[in-house]
Amino acid sequence: MQPEYDVAIIGGGPAGSTAGILLAQAGRRVVIVEREKFPRFHIGESLLPYSVATFDRLGVREELDRWAVDKRGAEIATACGSRVVKFLFENGFRLRHRRAYQVERAKFDQMLLDRARTAGAEVREQTAVERVEFASDAVTLHTSGGVLRARYVIDASGRNAVIGQQLDLKQPLPHLRKFSCFAHYEHVQRDCGIEAGLTRLVSAEGHWFWLIPLDDARTSVGVVMDVDAFKAAKQSPEETLDRVIDASPVMRERMRDARRRTPVHAIGDYSYRNARLTGPRWMLAGDAAGFIDPIFSTGVFLAIHSGEQCADALHAVLAKPSRESRLFARYERGLRRVMDKYLRFVTAWYQPEFIEVFTSPTQKFQLAPAVNAVLAGNLGNDFGIWWRMQLFYLIVFLQRHYPLCPRLESRAPAQAQAVAEVS
Ligand SMILES: Cc1cc2nc3c(=O)[nH]c(=O)nc-3n(C[C@H](O)[C@H](O)[C@H](O)COP(=O)(O)OP(=O)(O)OC[C@H]3O[C@@H](n4cnc5c(N)ncnc54)[C@H](O)[C@@H]3O)c2cc1C
Structure with a gap:
């Protein structure tokens, strides 16, 4: 039949x-x-x-x-706000598509x-x-x-x-045993113009946050941390989300007037x-x-x-x-x-050296635009992107032993503040 x-x-x-x-x-x-x-x-x-x-x-x-929502790129900040890096897709290496959506x-x-x-x-x-x-x-x-x-x-x-x-x-994937909790909020502080549509990532010690604008009023806010850290704190997902937001000066400021509009959802151990x-x-x-x-x-x-x-x-x-x-x-x-x-990219993100290099992007050799292109989803076999990414990983590797880029505050308390706007 x-x-x-x-x-x-x-x-x-x-x-x-x-x-x-x-x-x-x-x-x-x-x-x-x-x-x-x-x-x-x-x-x-x-x-x-x-x-x-x-x-x-x-x-x-x-x-x-x-x-x-018109998404033109992303911003990555450290939790205390001392380093902020913006990636605008219009500056990506040989990108054919320069806008996305939230x-x-x-x-x-x-x-x-x-x-x-x-x-x-x-x-x-x-x-x-x-x-x-x-x-x-x-x-x-x-x-x-x-x-x-x-x-x-x-x-x-x-x-x-x-x-x-x-x-x-x-x-x-045992090295990516993560837990995430998230909700939709209103009255989260936004920037103006096209910057209002950026994805915002805030990297803290042991966890990171996202802020994603969904429309004029609502923003998706979530945190990702190790499963073991979530379990050790013995708190509910709601308590966890409130606690980590409160502990981050950048998040506290952005969420000062925020009101939660959905239950807090939680997902654990999702990488495989x-x-x-x-x-x-x-x-x-x-x-x-x-x-x-x-x-x-x-x-x-x-x-x-x-x-x-x-x-x-x-x-x-x-x-x-x-x-x-x-x-x-x-x-x-x-x-x-x-x-x-x-x-490979995600695994690197969870190493402090990666954040140090990532948030101190160099204009040399167009490394930042090449990283930007991979983050935009350019998966072609472009040799220009390939060798730049190899060089980027080499710098991350060397950073482990020699501080080529400024260390994070948690690893070098006396570090000078660095704010970078990247192309
Ligand atoms: C914390 C977190 C944050 C994320 N943030 C982002 C982000 O910002 N951007 C991004 O691109 N991705 C993000 N993702 C990933 C994204 O959620 C998924 O990659 C995406 O939804 C995958 O789409 P899919 O169609 O494969 O699966 P899904 O969207 O999960 O769709 C699968 C469908 O299958 C149905 N289904 C399941 N079992 C059965 C069954 N037995 N019979 C019939 N139907 C079934 C489900 O109901 C569901 O509707 C995130 C993931 C997590 C965990």
Whole structure:
């Protein structure tokens, strides 16, 4: 019996909707199975410029221009405010895309799922996939709403990673055992003009904060710390968030008049990878393929990127099934390369030397614009970016032994203050 769908997609977040829209636009029979009813709260609100080309393909760029916050870059400050560095994408190294968006995820995810419906995908909300059965000619999804069959399946179920769990592929990243708590606030102090739309990261000893503007009134505020530090303090997520905000002069000042408008949400131990990203008749996309850390806002970018790559690969495979192993292997190689790149960057962020170099950027050799380009999502094999990043990592390594850049206050109390505006 012929399966009723060409592709079944588990999860209607950014990865699943992206794949669903593109496959439906290409005329494939697609079903997206989503366990929640949208709109629903989700974290991951700061997007990267290199998703914009995909937004054009998805047909949602104009809608985003209408309601999303215009994000031109990011600012990174130390907790006491002694060092502040701004990255504006317009100054990134050979960047083709120089603007991104900050979005409320409930609205963004609903927009993408609605777009999948209008493109022709069938969407089944409030339906959870419990198990996937693989056969040589099809996959069968056992869901809370019955059984459905498709020729291929994309697992885009986020950190729930349905196939990763089922096949025991998930591999935690022990050096990134983090805990995060966050909420939406009103009356958080903002800067003026385009600076109002920047992502703000505040680096403190042992933890860091984000401030992401969601619209004219609301700001997403969260903190990331070691799981062990959270447990040792024996406080609730609410108490933890209040305590660490109060302990940081920069955060205290920005949050002086702030009022919390949502409950405090908490997530722990979220970083992992999968031993495999593809197999016979299945592909993993977005967080279901792996999640590294939220520091550089790469999650939704990777979700959209991998959803797009899965859709293009499957469209070609459906036309010519003999291409499956070659195209799946290419997808897996490409996504691993990108994840490795960001994992190296994220791992470095948690070393004090990295913050010292990062917040004292040099204009020499255009190192700061190259870092800026990677943070914008420029994943091409540009040699100009590659060698600059190697040099950047070498400086971070040397900083461990020789203070090439000013030490952080916590490591050298007498350090002079440095404020830098970077291009
Ligand atoms: C603290 C924190 C802060 C973050 N900040 C950022 C940020 O600023 N910028 C950024 O880009 N990223 C950020 N991220 C990452 C971002 O949240 C994710 O990378 C992104 O949401 C991944 O999209 P996705 O489509 O893969 O998965 P999701 O968005 O999680 O979507 C998966 C969907 O699958 C559904 N699902 C799950 N299980 C099943 C099932 N069994 N059956 C059916 N449906 C199912 C879920 O309901 C969900 O709707 C952050 C993450 C964390 C933890």
